[in-house]
Amino acid sequence: MEGPQSPDRQAMHPARDNKPFSKAPAGKGTNRYLSRKISWHDCGTFQCADIPVPLDWDNPDGPAITLALKRKPAEGAAKATLFINPGGPGGSGQDMVSSFQSSAFPDHDVIGWDPRGTGASTHVNCGPAKTMDGLFSLDASPDDEAEWNELIRGTRDFARSCRAYSGQLLDHVSTIDTARDLDYLRYLVGNKKLDYLGVSYGTFLGATYAELYPGRVGHMVLDSTVNITNHDTVSQAVGFDRAFGDFAQWCANRGNRCALGTSEAEVRKATLNFLDRLDAHPMKVAGRELTQSLAATGIALFLYSGKQAYSYLTAALVGAMKDGNGGYLLTASDYLNGRGKDGQWETIASAFPAISCLDQADFGLKHARQEWPHEIAKAPTLGKALGVAPICEVWTARPAP
Numbered sequence: 001m002e003g004p005q006s007p008d009r010q011a012m013h014p015a016r017d018n019k020p021f022s023k024a025p026a027g028k029g030t031n032r033y034l035s036r037k038i039s040w041h042d043c044g045t046f047q048c049a050d051i052p053v054p055l056d057w058d059n060p061d062g063p064a065i066t067l068a069l070k071r072k073p074a075e076g077a078a079k080a081t082l083f084i085n086p087g088g089p090g091g092s093g094q095d096m097v098s099s100f101q102s103s104a105f106p107d108h109d110v111i112g113w114d115p116r117g118t119g120a121s122t123h124v125n126c127g128p129a130k131t132m133d134g135l136f137s138l139d140a141s142p143d144d145e146a147e148w149n150e151l152i153r154g155t156r157d158f159a160r161s162c163r164a165y166s167g168q169l170l171d172h173v174s175t176i177d178t179a180r181d182l183d184y185l186r187y188l189v190g191n192k193k194l195d196y197l198g199v200s201y202g203t204f205l206g207a208t209y210a211e212l213y214p215g216r217v218g219h220m221v222l223d224s225t226v227n228i229t230n231h232d233t234v235s236q237a238v239g240f241d242r243a244f245g246d247f248a249q250w251c252a253n254r255g256n257r258c259a260l261g262t263s264e265a266e267v268r269k270a271t272l273n274f275l276d277r278l279d280a281h282p283m284k285v286a287g288r289e290l291t292q293s294l295a296a297t298g299i300a301l302f303l304y305s306g307k308q309a310y311s312y313l314t315a316a317l318v319g320a321m322k323d324g325n326g327g328y329l330l331t332a333s334d335y336l337n338g339r340g341k342d343g344q345w346e347t348i349a350s351a352f353p354a355i356s357c358l359d360q361a362d363f364g365l366k367h368a369r370q371e372w373p374h375e376i377a378k379a380p381t382l383g384k385a386l387g388v389a390p391i392c393e394v395w396t397a398r399p400a401p
Contacts, residue, residue: 140387
């Protein structure tokens with residue numbers, strides 16, 4: 001949960017016209033929702049459904065939004081339901097169900113849903129592809145006052161576009177809102193307690209649910225936990241930098257097959273020099289530019305997969321640094337950011353900042369600027385290139401209480 005450059009990456013849905021708000025079901029108050037049933041239909045080897053939920057649970061007589069669900073039935077008679085979330089924020093629970101190995105839970109139906117603001121549910125829309133391209137092409141590592149002001153202007157324009165295209169949805173996509181949706185889903189399937197598995201940001205959702213409904217927690221798995229406080233002791237940039245050190249040591253140990261250096265320090269220095277050059281002179285790639293921040297994001301994608309991706313990262317770095325071919329890093333960056341080959345953006349690119357900015361305290365632009373040099377010092381290879389993302393400081397929705 002670090003900013004628009006670095007969401008958790010799972011299979012996502014492409015951005016498309018948002019589903020409009022609709023009237024709440026017949027009736028009054030929350031009873032109009034509590035009296036409903038989930039109407040499942042076959043979708044390949046799974047079952048799918050759309051259900052309405054209040055845009056604002058504190059105003060159930062207001063407009064409704066839609067949640068999209070997918071279910072993998074239990075192998076035998078279902079004793080309970082396991083809800084799953086892949087992270088993000090903005091990852092598709094429906095897509096997670098499609099690849100989820102459920103053999104360890106033979107007596108559970110497995111349900112994944114696209115949380116509010118994401119995927120095939122009523123999702124955040126921040127504007128056309130050119131708006132998204134504009135955000136991710138900003139120089140996220142400002143070197144002077146002019147570059148800092150340009151970064152603020154660009155992120156503020158993006159935030160205003162999100163408000164213009166998404167309206168009041170932006171005020172109701174916090175993890176607290178989603179946890180309330182999750183408790184409603186638990187109620188609809190008839191479970192007295194929630195069985196839940198969440199990965200990365202999904203652990204934040206699980207922890208939030210447990211804070212709100214401690215008496216309704218059944219079996220809960222929180223895998224790869226994230227910090228739920230307002231102060232990260234280890235930021236994502238630091239994590240990536242440490243992971244890059246593991247890669248650099250692995251590469252150096254390969255001797256002549258590395259081509260980036262004969263020690264971890266040499267590999268780090270060569271990569272840092274390459275990223276610094278891109279800051280002033282982005283690399284042309286098929287009518288686009290590989291900037292410093294996009295290159296660092298491309299590196300980060302490979303680091304998610306650990307040692308099994310090291311040879312691919314080596315090839316991508318050698319291709320860019322030695323051969324002048326930045327295509328591999330730009331493609332990797334696009335994948336992590338959510339930009340498709342057709343130039344269209346997946347919903348996570350808009351959902352990620354929308355959810356993140358409601359989930360964290362806003363300490364202001366001055367604080368963000370003061371903290372960034374400390375982050376660079378703790379992540380000397382990738383910290384500056386990954387950049388600063390002051391988007392929540394200019395966001396148009398206030399953080400959730």
